[in-house]
Amino acid sequence: MTLDAFRSDLGAIKVEDNPKFVQKKSRDFYWYSPVLKRQLEGVSAELVVTPQSEAEVVQVLRAAYRHGVAITPRGAGTGNYGQAMPLSGGAILDLSAMDRIVHSDATRVRAQAGAILEKMDRHTKAEHGAEMRFFPSTYRTATIGGFVAGGSGGVGSIRWGGLRNFGNILGLTVVTCEEEPRVLKLEGADVLKVAHAYGTNGIITEVEIPLTAAYDWVGVILGFPDIIEACRFGEALGRQDGILVKEIAPVAAPVAHDYFGHHRRFIPRESSVVVAMVAPQSVEALEVYARHSDAKILFRSDRDAQGERLPPVFELCWNHTTMLGLKVDPSITYLQTQYPDLERVKRIHELLGDELPLHLEVIRFDGRVVFSGLPIVRFTTEERLEEIIAMHEENGCLVFNPHRYTLEEGGMKRTDRGQLAFKREADPKGILNPGKMVAWENPDFDFDSGRQWLFSGLQRADAA
């Protein structure tokens, strides 16, 4: 049997086939979406393989190629769209044991794919007074490899944009899935060939990212009479060039009060809020700016509740907002959107009101301060969800559909020609995370459909 033959080629490499364990390692937070929950419920691999070194990764991929076994790489499984869920079964390649920091200085850190983000930061803060530019709200559990393969940005994106931007990933080591797997060190534009590709065209074993100055960020929650005022302040704060922030998230009443249990007593139920992280040297400027903007400071992590250990405020943001909501009300879900301006936020809010309690993230996008959205959806039916998506699109607001599990359908990613070409080279049998790259499955895929993509690839490079 294929799988037995594959297994016997693995020698001493750690393999697990306990079905409960394998099922657990075959899942991520896909169940935030009722659509994906229905579609992916039954998905499971047959084995979990846990290499301890790059040499073992090479050995696994050599065996997978020989025996045609599907390989789906996985970090901590903190994705939300089934990025690391094995649609064709086969083996999960669990990279979490490869968690060594390879190199670090005050400007950069290189780590193995399985290194946990918080641990990397702890190391570089202690050694160099430096920290990573941005990270997802799953910072305490997510791995750097998983972030680069399946994430897009997060806390810090108000300053540094996202993984899609040049200069935010400095280098990757990738192992190909060929008869004799190669270990490739990618730099410069080449990193875009495999970044945010869900591991479909190479297994990332090392990641190098730039660092920035580390600060003891102060978590602040500001109160506003309504969500539009909160958004207005959030955008204006994002444009304050002299106030150093790492996070700005407007969240509508009443969900801020309802969902943020640890901070609930600081937040009146009728208050919409802005959750922010501010550098210590900018807290006073924020206080002044808040005063002059009629914003009320409800909570400051350096002042309030010093006796207890409250979670960091970034765990109220990004998809942690959704998670906190699901704990309170398991029937909700969410969307991923982009609102070009406050007018559009207003229009959507007027159309949908409390059916779509707004949660936005103020980020930089190509040098501009924009509203990225992770609104809560009070879910009723899949049909209504589609209607809500259509209402966004009709009003000129992008939707990156988090209820789709392929790279392209979510719209976060345009599989550019370079990336598809790299899959032909690195995964000729098409056994790396099969089913996730539409362009691979469908040779007639239209690259130029006019659709807008978050990761649009390097267009000038395409043309060349």
Place this chain on the structure above:
Amino acid sequence: MTLDAFRSDLGAIKVEDNPKFVQKKSRDFYWYSPVLKRQLEGVSAELVVTPQSEAEVVQVLRAAYRHGVAITPRGAGTGNYGQAMPLSGGAILDLSAMDRIVHSDATRVRAQAGAILEKMDRHTKAEHGAEMRFFPSTYRTATIGGFVAGGSGGVGSIRWGGLRNFGNILGLTVVTCEEEPRVLKLEGADVLKVAHAYGTNGIITEVEIPLTAAYDWVGVILGFPDIIEACRFGEALGRQDGILVKEIAPVAAPVAHDYFGHHRRFIPRESSVVVAMVAPQSVEALEVYARHSDAKILFRSDRDAQGERLPPVFELCWNHTTMLGLKVDPSITYLQTQYPDLERVKRIHELLGDELPLHLEVIRFDGRVVFSGLPIVRFTTEERLEEIIAMHEENGCLVFNPHRYTLEEGGMKRTDRGQLAFKREADPKGILNPGKMVAWENPDFDFDSGRQWLFSGLQRADAA
């Protein structure tokens, strides 16, 4: 005689009255402007007083108040609009001997007004791996007090905006000019009362500013076939959120070649250039981005001319460009402008061509990447200079006229009510740097003339 009485009140405080020395200390780089050169040629104080401590500043101001002697504070005299030139004679208050660093940590530094910017940075880099957010191109000689009292931004403004922004000045100590001078510690919004006021409403004795991560910035010069292409690249680079830069300055052919003597052999005469400072961890991303934008890297400070000691590339930028030009062609002068977009840059370039060789600075202004201009003017007559200014204004481009010596006429500064009120309190006799604040001299001054100002004050605070 008044001046003798003043002098005798100064006790052991250092005073100089040698006319040559006093004239030298009564001047700045006002002669960059042929208009100011004509107007201010004869300006001189009668004395130079050089206090060694805050207590001595208090003693000088007490004596000045008693005897009604005009006091014009001065740092290194690196201003360009006669900021520190004593229009009414009297005494120059030379603060350069007060140059002690009062406090520093990884987030901030507090220094006496006379501390030289480069020395402050040297200190904080060595102690904390941190440096100031932005500085003028006169960094090697300018003082922190002079920068805050008479400057607006500079190298680093692409990241941090300018002195006008909240959070870029954390604190000031100011001595008032009253019967019994007070020593005031200003924080928060209060710093705006005296920032960029040319010392007209209090003598700044200490300044506290925030710091950011220090890097060994790489100086880069990129070549383009014309200035519009250089501007297009400069703006796009400013919008690259993942590429950390501290400076972006497009400079037109042929003046880049003609004026930049130390770097001339790297710059073909027909090349327009972008001068940039890039963090080491972003150099490779810049190389990639340049390649895909058809920009040619002409010079990299970490690669070229390693044997010699070339000046840092920021000494090709801001008003150093003008200074280098004046060394080659003493007949030129310059303007200070703001172009809302590339279209407007193009229109002005089409109208004026080589009569106005463009030198722009790409900066952040209220969260947006914009073109600030310091174009070279091939000067003929004052009338033609006025025409060129009018052509800018007719085409929707702001001019902050560097051929005016008052706060308001240059347009860099709106004297807001708070600032004027503070002068009434801090300088009731109106003897601090007299003649520079129009609103003081003219009680009918119209605050709401609809004119746009760089320093617009805290409007919500005005209203309150």
